[in-house]
Amino acid sequence: METRQAEPSRNTILQAAYCEIHRKGFQAASIADILKDTGLTKGALYHHFPTKQALGLAVIEEVIGENLARLLFAPIRQSEKPFEALLYLIAHIDELAPPDFATLGCPLNNLMQEMSPLDPEFKSRLNGILRNWRDTVEWALLQGKGQGEVRPEVDCASAALFIVSAWEGCIGIAKNMQSVDSFRSCMMQLHDYVASLRISK
Amino acid sequence: METRQAEPSRNTILQAAYCEIHRKGFQAASIADILKDTGLTKGALYHHFPTKQALGLAVIEEVIGENLARLLFAPIRQSEKPFEALLYLIAHIDELAPPDFATLGCPLNNLMQEMSPLDPEFKSRLNGILRNWRDTVEWALLQGKGQGEVRPEVDCASAALFIVSAWEGCIGIAKNMQSVDSFRSCMMQLHDYVASLRISK
DNA sequence: ACTCATCCATACCGGTCGGTATATATTTGA
DNA sequence: TCAAATATATACCGACCGGTATGGATGAGT
Numbered sequence: 001m002e003t004r005q006a007e008p009s010r011n012t013i014l015q016a017a018y019c020e021i022h023r024k025g026f027q028a029a030s031i032a033d034i035l036k037d038t039g040l041t042k043g044a045l046y047h048h049f050p051t052k053q054a055l056g057l058a059v060i061e062e063v064i065g066e067n068l069a070r071l072l073f074a075p076i077r078q079s080e081k082p083f084e085a086l087l088y089l090i091a092h093i094d095e096l097a098p099p100d101f102a103t104l105g106c107p108l109n110n111l112m113q114e115m116s117p118l119d120p121e122f123k124s125r126l127n128g129i130l131r132n133w134r135d136t137v138e139w140a141l142l143q144g145k146g147q148g149e150v151r152p153e154v155d156c157a158s159a160a161l162f163i164v165s166a167w168e169g170c171i172g173i174a175k176n177m178q179s180v181d182s183f184r185s186c187m188m189q190l191h192d193y194v195a196s197l198r199i200s201k
Numbered sequence: 202m203e204t205r206q207a208e209p210s211r212n213t214i215l216q217a218a219y220c221e222i223h224r225k226g227f228q229a230a231s232i233a234d235i236l237k238d239t240g241l242t243k244g245a246l247y248h249h250f251p252t253k254q255a256l257g258l259a260v261i262e263e264v265i266g267e268n269l270a271r272l273l274f275a276p277i278r279q280s281e282k283p284f285e286a287l288l289y290l291i292a293h294i295d296e297l298a299p300p301d302f303a304t305l306g307c308p309l310n311n312l313m314q315e316m317s318p319l320d321p322e323f324k325s326r327l328n329g330i331l332r333n334w335r336d337t338v339e340w341a342l343l344q345g346k347g348q349g350e351v352r353p354e355v356d357c358a359s360a361a362l363f364i365v366s367a368w369e370g371c372i373g374i375a376k377n378m379q380s381v382d383s384f385r386s387c388m389m390q391l392h393d394y395v396a397s398l399r400i401s402k
Numbered sequence: 403a404c405t406c407a408t409c410c411a412t413a414c415c416g417g418t419c420g421g422t423a424t425a426t427a428t429t430t431g432a
Numbered sequence: 433t434c435a436a437a438t439a440t441a442t443a444c445c446g447a448c449c450g451g452t453a454t455g456g457a458t459g460a461g462t
Contacts, residue, residue: 009439009440023318024319025226025228025315027226027228027229028228028319030418030419030420031419031420031421032418032419032420040440040441041440041441041442042420042421042422042440042441042442043439043440043441043442044439044440044441045440046420046421046422047438047439047440048439051420051421052420052421103318104318105314105318109314109373110314112373112376112377113306113310113311113314113315113373113376113377114226114314114315116376116377117224117304117305117306117376118225118229123377126377127377127378130374130377130378158386158387158389158390159390161374161383161386161387161390162367162371162386162387162390162391164374165367165370165371165373165374165375165387166363166366166367166370166371166391167370168370168373168374169366169367169368169369169370169371169373170363170366170367170370172310172313172314172366172369172370172373173331173362173365173366173369174366175313175314175317175318176313176314176317176324176327176328176331177328177331182362185359185362185363186359186362186363186366188359189359189360189362189363190363190367193394196397210409210410231448231449231450232449232450232451233448233449233450241410241411242410242411242412243410243411243412243450243451243452244409244410244411244412245409245410245411246410247410247450247451247452248408248409248410249409252450252451253450253451
């Protein structure tokens with residue numbers, strides 16, 4: 001039996017760190033600012049996390065990874081028609097994703113751009129999530145192919161990587177243009193591309 | 202007649218700042234590190250640039266903007282067949298772009314992701330370059346349409362935005378996966394998408 | 403030759419950062 | 433009940449950061 005009194009505090013810090021990092025990036029995120037609205041202090045933080053890097057890695061795995069798994073991967077994996085589920089997600093992502101994605105971008109992509117070249121630990125964790133995403137999309141394409149929906153000559157691995165890349169690209173561009181309409185228009189083009197992989201009849 | 206003795210120093214600082222910012226991002230770029238290899242000191246820097254922000258904005262306009270104009274916009278604008286020029290650029294960008302783009306990403310996109318939500322000055326300058334890029338691509342598509350190469354029903358504005366978005370997305374993802382093969386594969390998919398806008402005969 | 407603006411080096415400042423040392427509640431286990 | 437482990441607060445530290453104040457060198461105009 002382990003003590004569980006600490007878990008609420010740990011989660012509070014984790015969530016606050018996630019928000020701060022999402023807003024400012026990891027390096028610009030200040031420990032003091034993270035704690036500011038939590039009612040906790042450095043004593044609590046450094047009890048649960050040995051260093052700022054460890055806190056960042058925990059945010060990646062326990063918040064960002066979990067969120068993406070729940071929002072994107074699970075709906076595809078659990079669908080009976082994964083390819084259709086993928087198309088649905090692309091078409092409706094602006095309603096399904098948290099609203100701050102539009103203004104602050106995708107937390108996964110933000111951290112990848114900032115930290116991957118600087119810290120190998122960050123890089124490997126972030127790449128793990130990215131690989132998971134790409135594999136899920138590839139799996140959806142392969143399932144679609146098996147179900148006779150996707151054209152047999154499609155290179156599912158390459159297409160999956162492109163879909164994820166373009167997806168992140170659309171989020172990033174929309175974040176800068178601060179325009180939901182641009183984002184929707186952009187994702188619509190991606191939707192058309194994915195739909196073009198379907199068998200035309 | 203104004204004194205021109207200062208121009209070499211200014212350019213040295215500008216170039217060093219560009220490299221440092223490309224490697225670490227703007228906020229993490231340290232003034233001291235920028236000067237370290239230049240043989241100059243803070244006195245020189247703060248003589249030519251009133252603040253770190255002004256230095257960053259100068260890097261954006263005078264280095265990043267110029268580089269992109271020379272590498273991407275000019276070849277399309279000056280081509281007699283802009284649509285073909287666009288396709289060529291997408292297919293050969295890995296040979297034409299500076300090699301550190303693969304490991305460090307696109308400087309424009311890096312700064313957009315980091316700074317646009319934080320600083321409206323950065324945002325407007327970066328968006329200016331982005332708009333220039335999108336307009337150039339859109340112009341290439343429109344020219345292609347006029348020359349009977351692009352299908353008439355294509356929405357050139359939306360397609361151009363998507364092309365730029367996907368382009369940046371491919372660079373970003375490749376930067377994290379640190380794989381030139383992935384980047385090429387990804388850009389190849391984008392190439393296929395753009396080629397699919399062509400009239401099929 | 404004198405003046406004055408340009409150009410740049412040096413030394414320094416206040417503030418913030420991540421991290422630590424220590425004391426203190428609180429809970430748990432025997 | 434009492435000791436030990438857990439959980440958190442507070443005060444503090446050295447490092448680094450962007451920015452400034454000052455003074456000296458250099459060159460142009462008169």
